[in-house]
Amino acid sequence: MKKFLPWVAAIALILAGGTLWLVSRDNRSGNGDQQIKSPHFVDSTPLHGETYAAQPVNVTINFNFDIADNSEIKVNGGGREWTAAPTKVEDAQTALKADLKPGMPDGEYIVEYRACWPDKSCHDGQFSFRIDSSDRTGYRDLRGKKEVTIRMASIAFSDPKILVSTGTEVTWVNDDEAGHFVNTETHPEHTYFPGQNSREIPKGGEFKTTFNTLGQYSYHCSAHYPGMVASLIVSE
Known part of the structure; x- marks a missing residue:
């Protein structure tokens, strides 16, 4: 996540044509347990608050509106960022997907995303999921x-x-x-x-x-x- 900037610098960056994630994780939610839905958000895999017995193959976010290619997903947990490759837009431009690096350990993961529309406007969201390998016993x-x-x-x-x-x-x-x-x-x-x-x-x-x-x-x-x-x- 890019460092939070003072509003004057943020406005200057926007006027210069730059891209800025205006709200840091801490300023968005105060903790990783809170879900923040961007406009047109439908659902995700994993779902917010869901526990997996093994790591997901990817994080997929569905929308009911076309998503632009400059949209982005970031997945953080255990002090690391786990996104393996550039974010992809699939399913007739309505699904945002990020493949994940292998070796994700047990714990909580914060998904932060920026969904951008064809009109160049962008909207931030956040959710979390957990991995608990002890669930494999079933x-x-x-x-x-x-x-x-x-x-x-x-x-x-x-x-x-x-x-x-x-x-x-x-x-x-x-x-x-x-x-x-x-x-x-x-x-x-x-x-x-x-x-x-x-x-x-x-x-x-x-x-x-x-x-x-x-x-x-x-x-x-x-x-x-x-x-x-x-x-x-x-x-x-």
């Missing part, structure tokens, strides 16, 4: 398998929480009469990991995705949300 360990199958029956995923290795191909098979979906977070935007988005899967149908990046992938069936949810972690 995950079935299927690491070491090249292929894993999850069945969908009785409006549920057969293995709602699993650990898999990098490069694992996961197949979802529908055993129900009702059609199902496999969709990445959030609902209904489905922007976190688009490769995990299926079309409707009929009885006897299947959907496959290969997971190559370490991290947590929460997902759901859109036809039966919020009752039909699951999560997998790609781990070493």
